[in-house]
Amino acid sequence: MEQKRDLLEMFKTVAARVDKRAFPNVTYASKISDLGIDSLSVMQIIGELETELGIMIPDEDLVEIVTVGDLCKKVESRLG
Amino acid sequence: MRRNVVVTGMGVVSPVGNDVATFWQSLLEGRSGVSYIRDFPTEKLRSDIAASVRDFNIAKYMSPKEAEIYGRVTHFSLAAAVEAVVMAGLDKEDAADRENIGCLMSTGMGSVDIFEEQIARSNERGPRAVSPYFVPGVMPNGAAALISIRYGWMGPSYSLASACATGTHSIATSALMIEAGEADVMLAGGAEAATRLNTVAGFGNARALSKAFEGDPTRASRPFDKRRQGFVMGEGAGALVLEEEEHAKRRGVPILAKLAGFGMTTDAEHLTRPHPEGKGLALAIRRALGRAGIGAEQIAYLNPHATSTPQGDLAEINALRRVFGDKLATIPMSATKSMIGHLLGGAGAVETIAVVCSLRDQVLHPSINIDELDPDLGPLDVVRERREINVRWAAKVSAGFGGHNCALVLERA
Numbered sequence: 001m002e003q004k005r006d007l008l009e010m011f012k013t014v015a016a017r018v019d020k021r022a023f024p025n026v027t028y029a030s031k032i033s034d035l036g037i038d039s040l041s042v043m044q045i046i047g048e049l050e051t052e053l054g055i056m057i058p059d060e061d062l063v064e065i066v067t068v069g070d071l072c073k074k075v076e077s078r079l080g
Numbered sequence: 081m082r083r084n085v086v087v088t089g090m091g092v093v094s095p096v097g098n099d100v101a102t103f104w105q106s107l108l109e110g111r112s113g114v115s116y117i118r119d120f121p122t123e124k125l126r127s128d129i130a131a132s133v134r135d136f137n138i139a140k141y142m143s144p145k146e147a148e149i150y151g152r153v154t155h156f157s158l159a160a161a162v163e164a165v166v167m168a169g170l171d172k173e174d175a176a177d178r179e180n181i182g183c184l185m186s187t188g189m190g191s192v193d194i195f196e197e198q199i200a201r202s203n204e205r206g207p208r209a210v211s212p213y214f215v216p217g218v219m220p221n222g223a224a225a226l227i228s229i230r231y232g233w234m235g236p237s238y239s240l241a242s243a244c245a246t247g248t249h250s251i252a253t254s255a256l257m258i259e260a261g262e263a264d265v266m267l268a269g270g271a272e273a274a275t276r277l278n279t280v281a282g283f284g285n286a287r288a289l290s291k292a293f294e295g296d297p298t299r300a301s302r303p304f305d306k307r308r309q310g311f312v313m314g315e316g317a318g319a320l321v322l323e324e325e326e327h328a329k330r331r332g333v334p335i336l337a338k339l340a341g342f343g344m345t346t347d348a349e350h351l352t353r354p355h356p357e358g359k360g361l362a363l364a365i366r367r368a369l370g371r372a373g374i375g376a377e378q379i380a381y382l383n384p385h386a387t388s389t390p391q392g393d394l395a396e397i398n399a400l401r402r403v404f405g406d407k408l409a410t411i412p413m414s415a416t417k418s419m420i421g422h423l424l425g426g427a428g429a430v431e432t433i434a435v436v437c438s439l440r441d442q443v444l445h446p447s448i449n450i451d452e453l454d455p456d457l458g459p460l461d462v463v464r465e466r467r468e469i470n471v472r473w474a475a476k477v478s479a480g481f482g483g484h485n486c487a488l489v490l491e492r493a
Binding site for chain 1: 143144145148205206208209210211212213216
């Protein structure tokens with residue numbers, strides 16, 4: 001769980017950097033489409049996470065991501 | 081009956097002022113915007129000077145997130161467009177039918193800064209670090225799209241490129257669009273913000289750039305002077321609101337000048353060198369005069385391309401003499417680039433705005449840095465100090481790498 005909490009914080013940090021605004025209330029259950037982030041910016045966040053963590057999330061995983069938790073799980077599986 | 085085209089709005093970002101009033105006042109005072117480059121190391125470059133835009137604040141026009149997506153050239157384009165739109169009263173709700181307003185805001189080189197940054201990111205961190213906004217950020221039509229979105233304009237919008245004639249071609253093509261009935265109003269212009277390490281290296285290695293003249297950057301851009309060495313890179317944007325004359329009258333907005341004629345031709349001879357006898361450029365001027373329905377003898381002010389390169393200025397004077405003959409010696413001309421450098425894709429638009437200001441105020445701005453007129457150019461009336469005039473017709477001339485020529489004839493309102 002320690003790893004997961006870090007990823008949520010990391011998501012919020014990267015999202016804030018990309019979208020130039022804070023995301024204080026985001027949880028694992030938050031739907032990414034509800035965050036008001038443009039679809040290209042979502043891809044920019046994913047690209048930043050991939051680059052910083054040295055992983056690659058394949059396209060087939062991307063289509064399964066609905067919530068922030070989904071994204072964190074995909075990231076975690078690649079870190080594993 | 082032909083639909084006539086008039087100018088009802090203008091906007092400028094330039095090395096001598098970030099609005100039309102400041103820009104025009106600086107030109108009248110003969111103030112140079114050229115200085116040493118401070119933004120990147122220049123010790124290995126063949127030139128270390130440029131005319132840069134100072135104190136420009138993009139936060140007035142877009143959010144920090146948007147500002148990061150678009151290059152400096154798009155920032156300038158938007159700022160110039162906003163000033164022109166407000167001047168023409170087009171920002172007001174229901175000012176005009178938005179389905180009949182178009183936008184042709186162009187750039188010669190595009191977002192060189194974004195290209196450099198994103199390629200550097202990819203090289204350093206890998207391709208996954210490249211922004212998904214890279215492509216919309218660098219597409220040359222980005223400014224036209226952004227401006228149309230901002231104002232809800234649904235007429236034709238795109239960008240065109242003809243190197244250093246881009247701004248002038250955008251004006252001419254927009255006028256054609258209005259004449260043809262494709263739009264009642266067009267926001268037309270050009271912009272450039274390409275003063276980056278690699279572009280200065282490229283132009284410098286092509287031996288096209290001037291260095292500081294006797295240690296003074298402000299004396300480096302010296303069109304028609306005997307000791308001119310090359311051009312100085314400039315940056316900025318110019319935007320004009322062009323409008324069908326009756327449409328402007330119905331709206332009751334001030335008409336700043338009339339765009340009486342334009343001509344567009346090609347040298348079809350060499351990629352970078354202008355035709356030494358100026359054949360293509362002369363043809364463009366003749367076509368512009370023909371379209372305006374006037375003779376060459378009626379032109380009473382010339383704003384030439386005048387880049388300050390040894391070959392370019394000579395070829396241009398040859399072209400002008402083909403059209404105006406010996407009378408060329410009596411037509412006042414002033415080179416805007418002597419103060420603001422060469423804005424490449426923005427040059428024609430910004431310089432056309434100087435011509436509109438000249439016709440509106442009936443005063444000519446000087447050409448600076450002429451210590452001794454080049455005798456090889458023959459007799460010329462180059463304006464050295466601001467001059468009050470009584471001018472009805474003026475011409476603006478531009479020529480770009482690729483042999484692209486464009487001439488405009490403007491008439492006092």
